Amino acid sequence: MLDIRVQAAPFDYGTECSNVAKGMPDIGAVVTFCGIVRNNDSGTLQQMEIEHYPGMTERALEKIAMDATGRWDLGACKIIHRFGPLAPGEIIMMVATASAHRADAFAAADFLMDYLKSRAPFWKKERTAHGAEWVAAKDSDETALTRW
Incomplete structure (x- = not known):
């Protein structure tokens, strides 16, 4: 079962986690990862703005989730990613x-996170009192993909 959502609204992490394998008696393991907006290196982040292309983003996330379910024996795979201004x-x-x-x-969760950090079509802009700046891709995120 795939559950892919791209949304502006907040979600309840605990509720989402508890529902991943609900009604699936053959599931023995659920692995989750929660990403939280962290302050920038200078401690001045006021807001992180996430942009994406509706439709294209969901299709890209669904494709990588399908890839994960093809590589590993998964009963469920969930990706929720927010967009818009976040503190x-x-x-x-x-x-x-x-x-x-x-x-x-x-393994599947690790694979999905490496993909999301480097290939998912989201763009991040940091807003501080000094202005706004797009977040550049990191070489370490690209290097992580070589494992797969």
Whole structure:
């Protein structure tokens, strides 16, 4: 079961986690990751603004989720990613994978996070009292993809 959502509204992480494998008695492991907007290196972040192309983004996330379910034995895969203005401390996204065994759930969640950090079509802009600046891609995120 895939659950892919791109939304502006906040979501309840605990509720989303508890519903990943609901009604699936063959699931023995659920792995989750929650991304939170953190302050920038200088401690001046007022807001992180996330932009995306509706339709294209959902299709890209669905494609990578399907890839994960093809590589690992997953009963469920959930990706929720927010867009719009977000303050430090707010939940920005989550990934959850469910499988009969932990190894598949862990590997799939790790794979999905590496993809989301480097290939998902989201653009981030940091807003501070000094202005706004687009966040550049990191070489370390690109390097992480080589594992897969």
